[in-house]
Amino acid sequence: MGLDLIILGAASATPTSNQFTTAQLLKMREHYFLIDCGEGTQKQLRRSKTKFSRINHIFISHLHGDHFFGLVGLLSSFHLLGRTAPLTIYGPPKLKDIILTQFRAAGTFTSYPMHFVVTQHKVPQVLVDTDAYTISSFPLKHRIATTGFLFKEKPLKRTLNKEVADAHGIPVCDYHWIKDGKNWTNDDGEEVQNDLLTSDPPKPLSYA
Numbered sequence: 001m002g003l004d005l006i007i008l009g010a011a012s013a014t015p016t017s018n019q020f021t022t023a024q025l026l027k028m029r030e031h032y033f034l035i036d037c038g039e040g041t042q043k044q045l046r047r048s049k050t051k052f053s054r055i056n057h058i059f060i061s062h063l064h065g066d067h068f069f070g071l072v073g074l075l076s077s078f079h080l081l082g083r084t085a086p087l088t089i090y091g092p093p094k095l096k097d098i099i100l101t102q103f104r105a106a107g108t109f110t111s112y113p114m115h116f117v118v119t120q121h122k123v124p125q126v127l128v129d130t131d132a133y134t135i136s137s138f139p140l141k142h143r144i145a146t147t148g149f150l151f152k153e154k155p156l157k158r159t160l161n162k163e164v165a166d167a168h169g170i171p172v173c174d175y176h177w178i179k180d181g182k183n184w185t186n187d188d189g190e191e192v193q194n195d196l197l198t199s200d201p202p203k204p205l206s207y208a
Helices: 041-047 071-080 095-106 162-167 172-179
Strands: 003-009 023-028 031-035 055-059 087-091 114-118 125-129 133-140 146-153
Touching (some): 023 146, 071 087, 071 095, 095 114
Antiparallel strands (some): 023 031, 125 133, 133 146
16 A cells, blocks of 8 residues: 655656656556656656556646657557557646647557546646545646646555454454444444454555
8 A cells, every 4th residue: 555656757858868857657556647758758667667557547737848748659659569448648638639630640549548638727626536546636837737636545444453353253244344433332232442443544645
């Protein structure tokens, strides 16, 4: 559990011999999220030993080239590697047209469905909401329309102390609601407090 961040690139507008333009890979609750995709992102993903197939969500903050010029190449590689799983791309309104125009000009296509979600640069926006996490965008001040992204874990269930549960004869079928924080009552009406049966889960983390 927890968050694992890999900085794939953090150089300014132009890459150097040993620095790459902006891209970050965030691992959260067994899911992989690519944040921006400057030139050289594919190479850095290879260096980090990341399986391309693990990436199902890509977030582009704005349309300056150092933040997305590596995207069409990465999408093409997904196709050449036989990807079939859907890919969702979040970014400014013109991003979809730019990507599709490049594919049409080259007479190419993708073997997998691409879904584009337009981000709002003036107001916060919830982009993804699952049982495990949320992902939101928020406005940033820049020369052109730009959004940041906030990744937040949702709280986990409480951690069951199985030895204590076994000592009280608690059946497995009751574990799920004990983990939800409820006390347990035996057949004689005796109540066991939840804090004796469980411990706090790890605190949820966030990254922006």
